[in-house]
Amino acid sequence: MKTKTQLASALVFLFGLLMAFTWSDGVLAEEGDEAYAKGGAQDCMECHDTQPTTLVLHTPHAMAGDARTPFASQECESCHGPSSDHMRKVPGELIPPPPKVVFGQNSITPIEDQNEVCMSCHEGGLRINWTGSEHHSGDVACATCHTVHALKDPVLVKQSQDEVCYACHVEQKAQSFRRSRHPIKEGKVTCSDCHNPHGSFGPTLLKYSNVNETCYSCHTEKRGPFLWEHAPVRDDCTNCHTPHGSSQPRLLKIRTPYLCQQCHIEAFHPSTLYSGDDILPFGAGERILAKGCLNCHPKVHGSNHPGGVRLTR
Numbered sequence: 001m002k003t004k005t006q007l008a009s010a011l012v013f014l015f016g017l018l019m020a021f022t023w024s025d026g027v028l029a030e031e032g033d034e035a036y037a038k039g040g041a042q043d044c045m046e047c048h049d050t051q052p053t054t055l056v057l058h059t060p061h062a063m064a065g066d067a068r069t070p071f072a073s074q075e076c077e078s079c080h081g082p083s084s085d086h087m088r089k090v091p092g093e094l095i096p097p098p099p100k101v102v103f104g105q106n107s108i109t110p111i112e113d114q115n116e117v118c119m120s121c122h123e124g125g126l127r128i129n130w131t132g133s134e135h136h137s138g139d140v141a142c143a144t145c146h147t148v149h150a151l152k153d154p155v156l157v158k159q160s161q162d163e164v165c166y167a168c169h170v171e172q173k174a175q176s177f178r179r180s181r182h183p184i185k186e187g188k189v190t191c192s193d194c195h196n197p198h199g200s201f202g203p204t205l206l207k208y209s210n211v212n213e214t215c216y217s218c219h220t221e222k223r224g225p226f227l228w229e230h231a232p233v234r235d236d237c238t239n240c241h242t243p244h245g246s247s248q249p250r251l252l253k254i255r256t257p258y259l260c261q262q263c264h265i266e267a268f269h270p271s272t273l274y275s276g277d278d279i280l281p282f283g284a285g286e287r288i289l290a291k292g293c294l295n296c297h298p299k300v301h302g303s304n305h306p307g308g309v310r311l312t313r
Helices: 002-020 041-045 053-058 076-080 111-119 158-166 170-175 211-216 231-235
Strands: 021-024 027-030
Touching (some): 041 076
16 A cells, blocks of 8 residues: 555656656756756757857856856856757758847847846946946947957957947048057057947046046146146147047147137237148248147147246247
């Protein structure tokens, strides 16, 4: 009698397991939940065994020994979601349904859902202002800029970051070919030296609160304080300079003296309207040749000299 009772209990237990779990082609599906691959990344690699997909195995995301990484949990499906339908072989169908989450700007997965996967880990640090930023408001997917399945994400490498940004910012790309520019092509300066693409408190995704503070992070000698200050300089560097490239020297918007005469037109000699008549061979106006106004006023960013009230020294 006791043996029959034990046998009945065992059958009930096995029946319960059968109802709770169903097996299908290498996938374990839990009742009320979606299934993950039994073999993890090994199951994925049965089909996705070529580059660039396999390169993810050589990146920090695949550090299974680090609990903070995707491969420490459900491996590929930590990011792509439980994808039992994608792995199940359906008779008569050559192409299986896509994974639950497919990344990319033109993916069938909503961008909000894609970015939610990324931000579940990468929500702190420089990304703390992502929500509400220009890129977030513009429905830009993380995978539009970042390439996870790569040995080195191009957007994180100085020598290649600019081309990633230029894919959208074509006007800035055109400006980078002008004669006066920052050394971006040489890899000495990159877009993220000035901008935080994940959001900031400053305008146009600048890393600092305003234009001048951003410029001063490199051009510290222009910060001051100065005994004699130049008002447009203290106001905004872009009053005179265009940061992404210019046809004039020193990233100036237009050449001197015309740049200076946008403000200085009512007192002393700047009231003279300069034209081509002052350029050789028609003339030789000392205020328009070579550096123009800077021939006499070289301390245009400010002066600490007691006699530098006119920024002459």
